[in-house]
Ligand SMILES: Nc1nc2c(c(=O)[nH]1)N[C@H]1C(S)=C(S)[C@@H](COP(=O)(O)OP(=O)(O)OC[C@H]3O[C@@H](n4cnc5c(=O)[nH]c(N)nc54)[C@H](O)[C@@H]3O)O[C@H]1N2
């Protein structure tokens with residue numbers, strides 16, 4: 001199942017922000033959510049960088065910034081276009097950089113003309129003079145860094161947000177620069193690793209697609225016959241089809257119209273491993289689906305909150321998983337860097353590590369031998385009869401995932417770094433002493449055992465063997481209009497400038513080398529990302545070239561519905577008057593296997609009954625659903641009660657005093673019972689709910705449903721019961737950051 005929250009990862013890294021002159025934090029609250037990373041941002045400020053926060057909520061991060069500009073949620077595309085418009089008009093764009101390294105910037109400048117500052121001020125709520133001031137200062141500060149997180153992704157237009165912000169940075173020539181970049185702060189511990197490993201329903205590991213070619217690539221690495229793998233699926237079409245997402249699976253259980261998208265059948269069983277599914281909007285649909293499934297399994301060190309939400313009394317299993325302290329292996333950080341984590345202790349009582357539970361499951365399902373075959377192959381190649389977990393699995397991962405280049409990593413290299421982590425510069429990640437020649441965590445791409453890793457992506461001013469590269473050539477070498485998509489720049493030490501991704505078919509002409517017959521046989525039919533040898537990659541590196549090509553970044557995606565990002569109002573918009581001019585997308589059939597409403601949901605007078613903008617976010621003392629942290633005595637004491645932040649002027653109009661109980665109603669008519677907290681952090685038109693509570697359902701405590709000895713210290717209503725319907729048009733990420741609600745005194 002896809003982790004629908006947060007595709008991303010940083011182009012630079014946290015320490016690198018200390019080299020920034022200007023840091024724009026837009027839709028992230030690192031003071032709360034990445035407090036250790038925030039130290040680097042504050043250090044940058046001490047060194048003279050200007051910190052600017054764009055947020056609908058006066059966050060703890062905003063409190064530390066030089067400037068705070070309150071934006072209406074869901075309007076960041078318009079904001080960015082306003083900046084681009086002003087930058088282009090005032091000749092502040094980095095035109096040489098754009099000419100040499102970017103495709104489609106003229107079209108973006110033209111599109112930006114539709115967003116004059118007065119119009120952007122009307123859409124976003126940020127005055128035109130402030131927009132001009134931000135654009136001028138940011139474009140003049142060289143380099144400027146840009147940070148975002150869920151304030152951008154959790155919208156129906158999330159993908160457009162995550163496209164326009166890199167475009168903004170490209171316009172200023174800030175990508176591929178020390179102290180610049182797009183720095184997306186990620187969520188959970190190892191969420192970057194989870195997406196690299198393909199815990200997504202639209203990719204195989206390493207972001208390989210779901211087509212026959214990628215399946216064959218992995219079958220080869222897993223020592224599995226492709227036909228055997230195919231036989232595990234109902235059809236080839238379903239094998240190659242995007243699966244349900246974390247946000248859409250419910251509709252595959254409860255809405256018959258979706259069965260056709262799923263091989264003509266309802267979803268019947270759900271196995272949840274390490275996810276608090278009670279956090280995923282329209283919680284009433286999740287409950288209904290949980291009640292209806294034939295089988296529900298939670299693999300979790302705690303009682304997963306969703307397990308007490310369902311009324312089912314049968315076929316619900318809680319399998320105790322070991323915690324991160326009781327397991328080991330590689331984990332990936334927000335900057336694409338892998339680290340080794342050693343086990344602190346063996347699993348307590350009957351807990352088992354996740355992989356052990358999965359091995360057991362594979363055994364019962366009759367394919368344990370196939371599941372473990374490549375691990376035995378790796379053990380055998382090293383003269384062992386038994387495989388070593390997780391080392392041999394790490395070898396398998398590094399050998400097979402070449403698309404993002406994990407092949408330069410190994411369990412040994414990662415352990416060596418972990419054992420010697422005092423020998424790395426904390427700001428640049430550079431290895432010192434015996435660790436010289438590698439960057440901490442070998443941030444991918446890490447092309448070979450001699451490659452140091454890539455702390456800053458797309459820097460074409462340093463050689464590939466020092467972490468340099470151009471933009472990836474992923475969409476051919478020419479745009480449909482015939483424009484070249486190859487870079488006009490040449491990397492230091494490189495024999496050629498712009499070039500395509502290296503394949504067996506083009507290597508001799510691109511590199512001007514001749515392969516031996518043996519080499520040719522070894523790489524036949526493969527690319528730098530497929531196959532089982534590193535020959536193509538090594539030859540490219542020898543020639544000073546980046547194996548995935550040296551191309552232009554593209555600002556126009558000709559295959560997509562929005563070729564260029566567009567402002568589109570949230571599905572449930574507080575500005576009904578703008579919906580006509582900036583409508584959402586058309587309804588979308590079979591979107592992660594569900595038929596998803598856009599237009600038909602938006603076209604309704606929601607404001608009549610739901611007049612307040614609904615914002616959600618996090619608390620520093622709780623994590624995710626709060627399953628773990630509300631079970632920790634001292635953290636539960638810090639935030640023990642679910643609340644809604646509401647502006648006093650709004651609250652008094654509703655007769656709600658600070659500390660009163662109230663009901664918050666979502667657009668589906670669902671409601672939660674929470675304490676009112678008067679606050680100036682929200683404007684008069686908005687309220688804010690923390691997302692970290694669960695264990696109370698529409699006024700009813702579920703505490704008696706927890707097995708003895710597992711009751712959390714603090715419980716509260718889940719915001720997701722009133723967060724409405726709405727999913728990103730490309731990723732199906734729920735629109736949890738813009739919605740509507742009504743508040744009433746209880
Ligand atoms: N203490 C703690 N730390 C955590 C977590 C936790 O639960 N607790 N969760 C982890 C996870 S899984 C994640 S993904 C990260 C999330 O990290 P963040 O994305 O930083 O988390 P949020 O607080 O949800 O949202 C960030 C900010 O976006 C703002 N925002 C909302 N809508 C908009 C908008 O339309 N435009 C703009 N510009 N801003 C908007 C919110 O007001 C909020 O201040 O944190 C991780 N770290």
Ligand SMILES: Nc1nc2c(c(=O)[nH]1)N[C@H]1C(S)=C(S)[C@@H](COP(=O)(O)OP(=O)(O)OC[C@H]3O[C@@H](n4cnc5c(=O)[nH]c(N)nc54)[C@H](O)[C@@H]3O)O[C@H]1N2
Pocket residue numbers: 005006150154187188273274275276277278279280281299300301302303304305321322323324354616617618623624625626627628691719720723736737
């Ligand atoms: N309204 C609103 N809703 C949101 C968001 C928002 O900003 N606003 N943010 C969204 C985001 S970004 C996210 S990531 C989600 C929150 O993310 P969730 O995944 O819903 O929240 P967590 O509570 O972190 O759930 C993790 C579960 O994994 C279990 N676990 C911990 N360690 C292990 C392990 O080693 N093995 C196994 N098997 N299990 C383990 C924990 O006990 C817990 O039950 O919420 C999303 N929902």
Ligand SMILES: [Mo]
Pocket residue numbers: 005006186187188
């Ligand atoms: Mo997340």
